Amino acid sequence: MKTFFRVFFGVLFSCAILAAAVFGIAGGAELLFDIVSSNEASVNNAGDEKKPVILLDPGHGGMDGGAVGIGGITEKDLNLDLAKKLGEKLTAEGFSVVLTRSTDTLLTYDGASSAKNADLRARLKIAEESGDCLFISVHMNKFSDSSVKGITLYHSPNNPEGLKLAEAIMAKVKETLQPENKRPIKAADSSLYILHRTTKPAVLVECGFLSNAYEAALLADDGYRDRLADLLKDAIVGYTDTSSEK
Numbered sequence: 434m435k436t437f438f439r440v441f442f443g444v445l446f447s448c449a450i451l452a453a454a455v456f457g458i459a460g461g462a463e464l465l466f467d468i469v470s471s472n473e474a475s476v477n478n479a480g481d482e483k484k485p486v487i488l489l490d491p492g493h494g495g496m497d498g499g500a501v502g503i504g505g506i507t508e509k510d511l512n513l514d515l516a517k518k519l520g521e522k523l524t525a526e527g528f529s530v531v532l533t534r535s536t537d538t539l540l541t542y543d544g545a546s547s548a549k550n551a552d553l554r555a556r557l558k559i560a561e562e563s564g565d566c567l568f569i570s571v572h573m574n575k576f577s578d579s580s581v582k583g584i585t586l587y588h589s590p591n592n593p594e595g596l597k598l599a600e601a602i603m604a605k606v607k608e609t610l611q612p613e614n615k616r617p618i619k620a621a622d623s624s625l626y627i628l629h630r631t632t633k634p635a636v637l638v639e640c641g642f643l644s645n646a647y648e649a650a651l652l653a654d655d656g657y658r659d660r661l662a663d664l665l666k667d668a669i670v671g672y673t674d675t676s677s678e679k
């Protein structure tokens with residue numbers, strides 16, 4: 434039976450942030466990122482039903498730009514572009530892919546204490562209601578010491594598969610892009626709202642440091658983001674092939 438989800442979000446104006454999003458995630462969609470309106474989540478649900486749904490979560494959005502890099506590049510835009518690239522590659526591999534946001538917006542959630550809290554609660558709700566899925570949040574990092582660089586991974590502490598997926602991604606990172614990467618994979622603490630709370634296998638990928646000139650230039654490059662998307666796709670394919678053999 435096709436997975437069938439429907440999540441509605443109202444409209445909230447708070448802390449100078451206005452965001453409105455309506456999600457309709459339904460079986461039978463044939464187009465990748467079948468965007469009905471600018472505020473709808475993008476969906477491809479034409480994938481192999483034996484594979485987990487891949488929930489891609491481009492961090493931030495709308496008035497929440499996330500980290501701002503050297504040269505003024507904004508994390509939220511890079512996150513979204515990378516998630517879309519990855520989504521297309523995973524769809525080509527037969528996965529159903531859902532993006533928590535496909536436009537430059539924050540999500541809304543009635544009764545939340547702030548627009549940012551509403552956004553995080555809405556994303557968590559999508560994950561928790563998505564059945565057999567892998568949740569992959571995409572972010573870019575920033576740090577006061579501009580020499581710090583490298584991909585950093587966090588995993589959900591409530592599902593052991595999160596760590597396994599993170600390990601599969603880090604193995605690809607070292608194999609393809611950053612053989613020198615020694616950054617440890619960390620369990621998400623309460624500062625990472627979604628990962629800390631979700632029961633799903635979840636990984637947060639900090640794709641690099643926008644505060645590092647070298648890495649910021651790479652992350653701003655379309656071709657580099659395409660390589661990142663390939664790396665993540667290969668890791669997810671490898672992980673799901675392995676886990677389905679058990």
Ligand SMILES: [Zn+2]
Nearest residue numbers: 492499572573
């Ligand atoms: Zn971020």
